[in-house]
Amino acid sequence: xxxxxxxxxxxxxxxxxxxxxxxxxxxxxxxxxxxxxxxxxxxxxxxxxxxxxxxxxxxxxxxxxxxxxxxxxxxxxxxxxxxxxxxxxxxxxxxxxxxxxxxxxxxxxxxxxxxxxxxxxxxxxxxxxxxxxxxxxxxxxxxxxxxxxxxxxxxxxxxxxxxxxxxxxxxxxxxxxxxxxxxxxxxxxxxxxx
Amino acid sequence: xxxxxxxxxxxxxxxxxxxxxxxxxxxxxxxxxxxxxxxxxxxxxxxxxxxxxxxxxxxxxxxxxxxxxxxxxxxxxxxxxxxxxxxxxxxxxxxxxxxxxxxxxxxxxxxxxxxxxxxxxxxxxxxxxxxxxxxxxxxxxxxxxxxxxxxxxxxxxxxxxxxxxxxxxxxxxxxxxxxxxxxxxxxxxxxxxx
Amino acid sequence: xxxxxxxxxxxxxxxxxxxxxxxxxxxxxxxxxxxxxxxxxxxxxxxxxxxxxxxxxxxxxxxxxxxxxxxxxxxxxxxxxxxxxxxxxxxxxxxxxxxxxxxxxxxxxxxxxxxxxxxxxxxxxxxxxxxxxxxxxxxxxxxxxxxxxxxxxxxxxxxxxxxxxxxxxxxxxxxxxxxxxxxxxxxxxxxxxx
Amino acid sequence: xxxxxxxxxxxxxxxxxxxxxxxxxxxxxxxxxxxxxxxxxxxxxxxxxxxxxxxxxxxxxxxxxxxxxxxxxxxxxxxxxxxxxxxxxxxxxxxxxxxxxxxxxxxxxxxxxxxxxxxxxxxxxxxxxxxxxxxxxxxxxxxxxxxxxxxxxxxxxxxxxxxxxxxxxxxxxxxxxxxxxxxxxxxxxxxxxx
DNA sequence: AATGAATGAGACTTCATTCAT
DNA sequence: TATGAATGAAGTCTCATTCAT
Numbered sequence: 001x002x003x004x005x006x007x008x009x010x011x012x013x014x015x016x017x018x019x020x021x022x023x024x025x026x027x028x029x030x031x032x033x034x035x036x037x038x039x040x041x042x043x044x045x046x047x048x049x050x051x052x053x054x055x056x057x058x059x060x061x062x063x064x065x066x067x068x069x070x071x072x073x074x075x076x077x078x079x080x081x082x083x084x085x086x087x088x089x090x091x092x093x094x095x096x097x098x099x100x101x102x103x104x105x106x107x108x109x110x111x112x113x114x115x116x117x118x119x120x121x122x123x124x125x126x127x128x129x130x131x132x133x134x135x136x137x138x139x140x141x142x143x144x145x146x147x148x149x150x151x152x153x154x155x156x157x158x159x160x161x162x163x164x165x166x167x168x169x170x171x172x173x174x175x176x177x178x179x180x181x182x183x184x185x186x187x188x189x190x191x192x193x194x
Numbered sequence: 195x196x197x198x199x200x201x202x203x204x205x206x207x208x209x210x211x212x213x214x215x216x217x218x219x220x221x222x223x224x225x226x227x228x229x230x231x232x233x234x235x236x237x238x239x240x241x242x243x244x245x246x247x248x249x250x251x252x253x254x255x256x257x258x259x260x261x262x263x264x265x266x267x268x269x270x271x272x273x274x275x276x277x278x279x280x281x282x283x284x285x286x287x288x289x290x291x292x293x294x295x296x297x298x299x300x301x302x303x304x305x306x307x308x309x310x311x312x313x314x315x316x317x318x319x320x321x322x323x324x325x326x327x328x329x330x331x332x333x334x335x336x337x338x339x340x341x342x343x344x345x346x347x348x349x350x351x352x353x354x355x356x357x358x359x360x361x362x363x364x365x366x367x368x369x370x371x372x373x374x375x376x377x378x379x380x381x382x383x384x385x386x387x388x
Numbered sequence: 389x390x391x392x393x394x395x396x397x398x399x400x401x402x403x404x405x406x407x408x409x410x411x412x413x414x415x416x417x418x419x420x421x422x423x424x425x426x427x428x429x430x431x432x433x434x435x436x437x438x439x440x441x442x443x444x445x446x447x448x449x450x451x452x453x454x455x456x457x458x459x460x461x462x463x464x465x466x467x468x469x470x471x472x473x474x475x476x477x478x479x480x481x482x483x484x485x486x487x488x489x490x491x492x493x494x495x496x497x498x499x500x501x502x503x504x505x506x507x508x509x510x511x512x513x514x515x516x517x518x519x520x521x522x523x524x525x526x527x528x529x530x531x532x533x534x535x536x537x538x539x540x541x542x543x544x545x546x547x548x549x550x551x552x553x554x555x556x557x558x559x560x561x562x563x564x565x566x567x568x569x570x571x572x573x574x575x576x577x578x579x580x581x582x
Numbered sequence: 583x584x585x586x587x588x589x590x591x592x593x594x595x596x597x598x599x600x601x602x603x604x605x606x607x608x609x610x611x612x613x614x615x616x617x618x619x620x621x622x623x624x625x626x627x628x629x630x631x632x633x634x635x636x637x638x639x640x641x642x643x644x645x646x647x648x649x650x651x652x653x654x655x656x657x658x659x660x661x662x663x664x665x666x667x668x669x670x671x672x673x674x675x676x677x678x679x680x681x682x683x684x685x686x687x688x689x690x691x692x693x694x695x696x697x698x699x700x701x702x703x704x705x706x707x708x709x710x711x712x713x714x715x716x717x718x719x720x721x722x723x724x725x726x727x728x729x730x731x732x733x734x735x736x737x738x739x740x741x742x743x744x745x746x747x748x749x750x751x752x753x754x755x756x757x758x759x760x761x762x763x764x765x766x767x768x769x770x771x772x773x774x775x776x
Numbered sequence: 777a778a779t780g781a782a783t784g785a786g787a788c789t790t791c792a793t794t795c796a797t
Numbered sequence: 798t799a800t801g802a803a804t805g806a807a808g809t810c811t812c813a814t815t816c817a818t
Contacts, residue, residue: 160358552742
């Protein structure tokens with residue numbers, strides 16, 4: 001891949017993100033995608049075997065960006081609750097500011113594409129080897145402050161409310177302000193804390 | 195014009211539920227649907243104007259069935275926590291035993307079909323006139339036991355974890371046993387209680 | 389055919405005339421036809437083998453009605469020009485007052501249905517044996533007042549202008565008043581007279 | 583989007599003209615059209631948005647060709663009658679030699695496609711800007727030789743016989759020879775002359 | 777390597793006709 | 798005999814993918 005083609009690949013993925021988020025996978029013809037990416041239809045097929053592979057690659061991309069966004073430094077002396085709330089607020093901010101990415105992910109996990117992919121992967125596995133911020137938190141010293149429970153339930157209590165609420169945000173039904181974001185983050189903490 | 199065979203209409207809706215849940219709206223051709231329902235393609239159009247209307251009708255049906263399932267008698271002297279946990283367990287049981295319905299609803303609310311429908315409607319409005327079980331609970335005397343917060347956040351904390359976890363259940367990644375169901379229900383209660 | 393069924397046959401033909409004139413043969417489904425005729429779809433097939441036969445039967449009917457309308461008594465001492473103009477005005481009046489019939493006939497003769505039918509039949513053959521009014525005129529004593537020419541050309545000069553103009557009338561582009569009707573009839577006479 | 587192959591577009595229009603003339607708009611499936619034009623079905627839709635647009639485009643094409651055919655030089659010192667007869671003979675010759683075009687136009691003006699188009703446009707408006715040959719004639723110095731009458735009636739008397747007769751020609755019922763063509767043209771002139 | 781015209785399988789839908797009641 | 802629900806062939810159009818340039 002020459003640098004030029006890497007650029008083109010990104011143009012395609014960017015256009016795809018927009019189009020998929022706006023119209024859904026099935027209302028985003030390759031021709032339209034090509035036009036928005038300012039490449040020829042045929043060119044897309046040099047970078048991706050077919051539409052499915054493009055969608056999976058885009059998932060990869062969006063997922064990685066999300067993980068990277070959540071990696072952030074935290075003051076060491078912070079309390080577990082403060083730490084968790086901090087991570088949560090980061091997450092909400094990121095997703096609220098990247099509605100296309102959120103819409104794409106929701107669509108992906110709700111379609112035949114995302115079934116075989118573990119849902120928790122969304123937030124519990126870091127980019128290429130590194131641990132995700134949440135993964136570090138849940139497996140680190142804060143563990144003692146959490147009520148002992150099945151990991152699946154823990155993730156559901158931690159992330160379920162966010163995804164639920166953000167759907168309404170991204171459909172324009174709600175706008176989240178800081179007080180509400182805090183309400184949510186603290187609610188989640190109360191759900192999982194010891 | 196107004197067909198009399200409620201039976202055939204149901205056959206079609208049943209086949210549609212399966213097919214939509216298994217393959218998604220866009221990978222469920224009318225021809226396949228007809229075959230599974232054991233009717234001719236043209237017959238579907240006697241009962242539903244087009245595919246969209248069929249999808250909306252199915253939503254109606256599934257939604258009503260869900261609401262009906264949640265209506266249950268509760269001992270009057272029960273505590274708010276016990277009441278909430280009871281409702282929650284009911285909900286989880288129902289959805290876990292009806293994975294097609296759950297998948298269909300998730301898909302519906304995540305598609306252009308369901309956008310104009312408030313997400314909370316899922317659980318906060320009862321079937322034709324009656325109040326839903328959750329609606330009664332949240333607007334009833336238990337209100338005093340809840341932490342004051344924005345309604346949207348409240349619903350997110352109450353229902354977000356369930357929908358999150360049930361996706362994994364319906365993809366076959368997890369099987370919920372009673373202890374875990376209790377963990378979840380109690381976590382939710384802790385998130386919203388005073 | 390009992391009287392009752394003759395009635396029903398007429399209801400069907402009447403509905404067909406309306407529907408065909410308004411929407412064209414190909415935008416007039418049998419179901420709609422049945423509804424407008426207040427009979428069941430299946431019943432239509434007791435009276436007509438299929439849609440084509442219905443169309444041909446309707447043509448027959450409309451054609452006969454037209455011929456009958458043109459049969460009219462004329463004072464014996466009238467001049468050939470007066471006679472011709474009289475017949476012509478009759479014809480125009482009838483067709484202008486029966487726009488559905490006119491539209492149907494135009495459509496019929498312009499479709500694969502009417503190709504094998506001689507166009508002149510329209511006006512040159514009377515109902516069941518009788519001679520049509522125009523036939524009588526052209527073959528009667530007035531013949532001497534006509535310029536000798538091929539029959540086809542004669543009919544074209546006589547009837548072409550009427551059908552041409554009535555199309556605009558039936559599309560609502562023109563409304564014919566008596567002066568114009570006279571202009572037309574006299575123009576036709578000038579075209580064919582000795 | 584803007585295809586370069588004018589050739590292919592013409593192939594499609596040629597095939598369409600044949601098919602529409604032979605079978606009518608509604609008995610000319612896109613698949614058959616594609617086969618006759620030796621292109622894939624999908625290709626037609628690169629050149630025309632849908633079947634309707636194809637029909638309108640074909641009308642455009644046929645209309646222009648007809649107008650162009652009628653433009654011809656006339657000796658300046660010719661009499662109005664000779665001029666009119668000359669134009670008429672031209673018209674008849676052209677249409678008799680292009681029966682598909684004639685059938686297509688008749689069908690077009692007799693269908694919902696052509697209703698909003700004034701019937702006279704057929705011959706009274708020239709190709710893109712230029713005046714049609716008949717338009718020039720009727721509005722030129724010959725006007726003084728015509729009997730004063732409503733324009734609609736004038737056109738009907740001039741063009742009605744031609745379209746009437748040519749239907750039979752194009753159904754193969756008659757073959758026009760020069761004497762008959764002259765009879766017709768002169769009859770028309772007698773109908774409209776002063 | 778890039779382009780985009782061409783392809784044709786397949787989706788949705790309509791509607792003439794049949795047939796069980 | 799009348800009914801109208803059921804049928805499925807056939808029509809229009811879309812769009813992922815290919816391939817000649």
